[in-house]
Amino acid sequence: MRSLTVKNPFADVSTTSWVVRVTGALILLTAVLSVVGLLHDIGSESAARVATVVLATTSPLVFLPALTTYLRHRTDPTTVSAWMTLSLTTVASLGLLLADTGAGWQSDPVRLSVPSLLLELALTVVLLMAVAVAFGLIAVGAVGRHRLCDHCARVGLAIGLVSVGTTRVASWRAPEDDLSATIVVVACLLGSTAFVGASARQAVGLLRARAARLAELQERVDELEALESAQRVRRHEVANAVASIAMASGLLHNSPELTPQDRSHLEEMLEHEAGRLSRLLSPAGAVTSPTTRPRQAPLTPAEAEAEAALEVIDLDATLARIVDSEATVGRDISWSACGLRAVGAADDVAEVVRILLDNARAHEPTTRPRIVVRQADDRVEVVVADAHDTAVATGSHAARHGHGVHPVPIAGCLEEGAGLALARRLLEAQGGSLLLDCTSTGATFVLSLPAPTDRPPGAPGLAASSGSVDPSSTR
C-alpha cells in the first residue's frame, strides 16, 4: 500500500506556478510603464526613469522561473532552457526599449548622476548576463543531446545579440548625432524582432517536442497499466487453474467410487484445464503467428500475448463444452456440430461465445439461443442468435450480411457495455471481428475468425486444441 500513498507531484507545481505568475505580472507592469514612457514623451525623464527603476528591479526576477524550474526538475533541461530563452528575450527586448527611451535624456545632468549611472550599470549587467546565457544556450544546443533551437532560431538569436550590442553602444553617444539615433532605432527594431521571433520559434518547438514526448509517454503508461491489469488477471487464473487441477486430480485418484461417466467427464475437463494452464504460462510471443496477417510494426506486449495463445481451434469441441456447461445450469442451447476449425485462442473464443449467449438472452429472455457455425470464404463465422432469428437457421442471414449487419453498437438495439467491448477486443486481438444484426424480431451476433491455412495441425505454431466431437451429433 505504500505506493498508494505517494504524494502527487503535480500538487507541488503550484509554488513554481505562483512564481511564474508573479514574475509575469511584474514583467507586464514593466512593459506597460515603458510603453507609457515612450508614448508620453521620449524626452520626458519621469516616465522613462520610472520604467528604468521598475525594469532594474524586476529584471533579475525573470530568472526566477528558470531557477525554480531547474531546482525542481534538475533532470529536465528542456523546461529550463525554455524558461531561460523566454527570460532572455524579455530582458533584452525591454532593455532595447529603454535604450531607445533613454536616447532623449542623454544630455540631462541628472542622467549623469551617480544613482543613474548605477542604475544604468545594473541594467547593463543584466543584459550582459542575458547575452552570456544566450551564448551558453547556443553552445549547449550545438553540442548537447538536447537540441534547443533550429537553424532559423539560431540566426535570429545571433542577429538579436548583435543588435543589442550595437544599440547599447550607439545609445551612449550624443542624441544630436542623427546617425546614432538611426542606428539605435533600426537596431532596436531589428534586435527586438529577431529576439522575439527566435525565442518564439524555440519556445514553440520545445513545447511541441514536449507535448509529443508527453503523449508518447502517456501511451506507454496506458500500455503498461493495461499489461499489468492483464497480468493480474492471468495470475488469478493461474492460481485457480492450479487449484482446480489439484482438486480434480485428487478426486480422480482417490475416489474409486466415481462413476465411469463422471470420471470421463472430469478427465476431459482436466485435460482442457491443463491445456489452458499451459497457454496461460506460455511465454509471450514464443509461438509464431499462424495467421497470414501482415505485420509492419513490432508486436506490443499485449499483442504478443494474444498471438501466443493462437491455435487451430476445434470449434465443435469448444462449443460442445459451452453447451454442456450451460446445460448443467438448466440453459438449453440449439447447436449442431459442423466439423469446422478456426484460428484463434480457444479460451477467448469460448469467453466471447458465453458473452454473446448472455446478451442474446438479455435481448430475448424467453427464447432458446442457437449457435450456427459456417464457412465464409477464408473466414469461419460463429453465429449466436435468439430463436426468433429464423434467417440464421435457413442460411439467408448470409445473404443480407452486407445490408443488415452493422458493427456494434447499434443505437436502439443493444448498447455496447463491458461485455461486448471485451468480446470485441478479444476477437480483434486474434484477427477476428464481431458484428451485430439487430432487428425487431431478434438479435444475431456474428463472430468471425480466420480459417486455418493448409498447414497440418501439428506444424510449429499451430497447436491443435484437444477434444473432438462427432460432427453428426446434434444438441
Place this chain on the structure above:
Amino acid sequence: MTRAGSVRPRTVIVEDHALFAESLDIAMTMEGYDVRRVPVPEIAVSAAQMVAAVLKQQPRIVLLDLDLGAFGDGSRIINPIARAGANVVVVTASLDQARWGGCVYQGARKVMSKTRPLNEILAVVRRLSQGLPVMDVDEREGLLALWQAQRRDSEEHRERLDRLTPRERQVLGSLMEGHQVKDIARVSVVSEATVRTQVKAILAKLEVSSQISAVGLARSAGWEPPARPDAS
C-alpha cells in the same frame, strides 16, 4: 450438474471456474449432499440479482468463490445470504488475509484457500451440516484484526473517493474494468483529451500518481463504481 439424493443439507456452489466447481459438485454429491450450482453470469449483474439466484435454491450451505468474473467481488453477497440463514463458506484463490477477515465480518463461517485438500473442504461442510463450529476464536480474531487494520486505511481512501464527481466515478469504474483511456473516450463519445483531463483530476483527488494506484486504491477501499446499464 445436480444429482439425486437429498440425504444431507442442500449445498449451493457459486464458482466461475468450471473444473473446480465440477470437482466439488461430484465430490459432495458422492458424500450425499444435494448440490446445486448457481451460474456466474458473464455480464455484470447487481448483488441483489445474485443473492436472489442463490437464495432461490434454498441452500443450507453456500460454497462461495470471491472473484466471480464479471460479477466482481463475491464478498458483497455474503451478508445477505448469511442473514437469510445459510452458512457461507468462502473458498478462494486469494491469499489476502485482511480480505478473508472482511468475509468473516460479513458473516462467512469459514474462509479457505482453494489450495487446501478436498477432504479439508468436505470436512468443513460436514461439520457445518452437523451444526459444529468450523473456526476457532484465535483464527477468527486474527482475521478480524487484520481486516480492521486495513479498514482504517481504507476509510481514508474512501474519503478521497468521495471527492470524485459522478463522471470521474464512471471513468474510474471503467479503468477498474481494464479499459484504456481511448476505449473510454470512444464509448463515452468524447475526446481522449477530455478523458485524460478527467483521469488527471481523479489522480489529483485520490492523491496518487498513476492509474494503477488509483484502481488499487479503489479496490482496496472496497469501492464500487456506479451501476451501468444491464445490457452489455
